[in-house]
Amino acid sequence: MNTVVTRPIAERRFYVGAAIGVVVVVLAGFSVDRDLLHDMSSLSLLVRLHGTLMFGWIALFLTQTLLVARHRVDLHRRLGIFGAVLAAGMVVANITTLVTAFRLGGDHLPPGIPAPEFLSLALFDVLTFAMLVSGGIALRGHSAWHKRLMLLAALMVLDAALFRFINVYTSWDLDAGIARNGLVLVCVAVDTLRYRRLHPAFIVGAALVAVTDPVGRLVAAQPIWSHFCAWLT
Secondary structure, three states: OHHHHHHHHHHHHHHHHHHHHHHHHHHHHHHHHHHHHHOOOOOOHHHHHHHHHHHHHHHHHHHHHHHHHOOOHHHHHHHHHHHHHHHHHHHHHHHHHHHHHHHHOHHHOOOOOOHHHHHHHHHHHHHHHHHHHHHHHHOOOOHHHHHHHHHHHHHHOOHHHHHHHHHHHOOOOOOHHHHHHHHHHHHHHHHHHHHOOOOHHHHHHHHHHHHHHHHHHHHHOOHHHHHHHHHHO
């Protein structure tokens, strides 16, 4: 009986801890831009909207995990409607921001990566996020699937923060996508050790996350992608 009672408590703590970890990663990564965030007059309206939606999603994810931990599933479900709208807005804003940055080029793109490859990787990140969130919403009646897919979706938006943190605060030669996949692996490992089984949601979701960057690089190497990028510019 104690094991049955303790498991949900430990699970809620795990998801709250994971949500707090996501917030810490975002704050640490974007602390690089603290001066820019303090005075955003130089940023376009699109970039401000993009940033607002991203931070709003992270705040919502933390709020939702706290509501479940506090046994306010009723509010969690009501707020989920807003979350679905927010996620859709994020996808549209992210794609628009990425295409705009690609067209502008120069300082609008991260250094050390060809523009076509950056665009392909970033768009596939957005696609994976959309698929994970859509799956989480569709399976909201199956909490075991829903919470795991939504956790993976939250981890998918960490690339920009991880890129900034790694390049400014460390001397690591580590790709942000690999770092993100490492965080996914940690969450999957903790969950698997707790239940002594790998949950199917993590099999499907983590596999999707794992293939996102390889597929993005594969697409970027195709001649048709070069033609598409030339058409965009």
